[in-house]
Structure formats: structure tokens, C-alpha cells
Amino acid sequence: MAEDLVGQRNILERNNGIMKHKDVPSFEEIIKTSRPIRNVNANHRARLTRINKLALWITMNVGSMGFFGLIFFWTIIWLGWNTLAPISFRFDPYPAFVLWLFISNMIQIFLMPLIMVGQNLQSRHSEIRAEEDFLINKKSENEIQIILKHLENQNEMILEILEHLQKMNEKK
Numbered sequence: 001m002a003e004d005l006v007g008q009r010n011i012l013e014r015n016n017g018i019m020k021h022k023d024v025p026s027f028e029e030i031i032k033t034s035r036p037i038r039n040v041n042a043n044h045r046a047r048l049t050r051i052n053k054l055a056l057w058i059t060m061n062v063g064s065m066g067f068f069g070l071i072f073f074w075t076i077i078w079l080g081w082n083t084l085a086p087i088s089f090r091f092d093p094y095p096a097f098v099l100w101l102f103i104s105n106m107i108q109i110f111l112m113p114l115i116m117v118g119q120n121l122q123s124r125h126s127e128i129r130a131e132e133d134f135l136i137n138k139k140s141e142n143e144i145q146i147i148l149k150h151l152e153n154q155n156e157m158i159l160e161i162l163e164h165l166q167k168m169n170e171k172k
Contacts, residue, residue, distance in 0.1 A: 034139055040132045044125045052121055059118025062111055075104065 048056070061067055078100050082092045092099060 035135070038132070040128050041125075044128060048121070052117075055114055055117040056121055058111070058114050059122070062115060071104070075100070 078092070082090050082096075082100075083094060087093065
């Protein structure tokens with residue numbers, strides 16, 4: 001029994017601190033060299049100016065089905081009122097409701113660049129998130145490789161111990 005412990009201790013001492021993969025960094029080295037994970041969403045929101053926040057708000061609200069429904073029903077009401085209401089109550093009778101079409105086109109002309117500005121801001125934010133995700137994935141991949149190398153080294157040490165134990169058992 002004492003011989004077994006001495007043999008195991010010799011194997012462990014021989015392999016202690018010596019791994020097959022010498023380029024494997026320790027946990028402390030990984031922590032020192034890795035960047036802390038940051039919340040890119042909070043960083044992005046903090047850097048937005050008031051006008052950028054307004055552009056995003058307009059993009060989010062104008063680019064919704066609710067806004068589409070509002071404009072659609074407002075147009076139906078406007079055109080319906082000015083064609084079907086009593087003549088004395090019509091404020092924009094035919095062909096004057098062409099003015100409404102002109103106004104709606106002007107709204108579209110003004111909203112289009114605002115929506116594009118908001119989409120560009122959202123796109124930049126998406127790129128930042130994608131880059132951060134890539135860095136986190138790269139870090140995770142490196143850590144997984146290190147863990148696998150450590151496990152491989154442990155397997156080799158366990159196999160050496162098993163071989164030593166088998167030799168000990170054969171001697172008995």
C-alpha cells in the first residue's frame with residue numbers, strides 16, 4: 001500500500017505543473033488579458049443625443065402598424081367626410097381634398113429621411129452588438145480550448161496512474 005502511494009506521488013510530482021500543452025495560460029492569465037464584458041446597449045443609449053433619441057422614437061413609432069392604422073383611418077375619415085357629409089359641413093370638398101393628398105405626400109417626404117436616420121442609428125447599434133458578441137464568442141472559444149487541453153492532460157495523468165496501479169497489481 002505504501003508502495004502504491006509512493007508511485008502515485010512520483011507520477012504526480014513528475015507531472016505537477018508540467019502539461020503536454022505548455023502554451024496553455026492559467027486562469028489568472030486569462031482574467032488578466034481578457035476585457036471585461038460590457039453592456040453595449042447601455043453604452044449606446046448613453047451616447048445618443050436628444051435629436052438621435054427623437055429620430056429613434058419617430059422610427060419606432062412611425063414604423064409601426066399602429067401608426068399605419070392611424071394614417072389609414074384618418075385618410076378614410078377625411079375623404080369620407082369631404083365626399084359624403086352634407087355640403088355645408090364639408091371643409092375640404094372635392095376636388096379640394098387633393099390638398100389632403102398633397103399634405104400626406106409632404107408628411108411622407110419629411111418622414112422618409114427621419115426614418116432612414118433612425119434606421120442608420122439602429123444599424124450602427126446592431127454592428128456594435130455584433131462585434132461585442134463576436135469578441136465574447138472568441139473569448140469563450142479560447143476558454144473552451146484551454147479547458148479541453150487541461151482535460152486531455154488530466155486524462156493522460158490518470159492513464160499513467162492506472163498503468164502504474166496495474167503494474168503494482170501484477171507484481172502482487
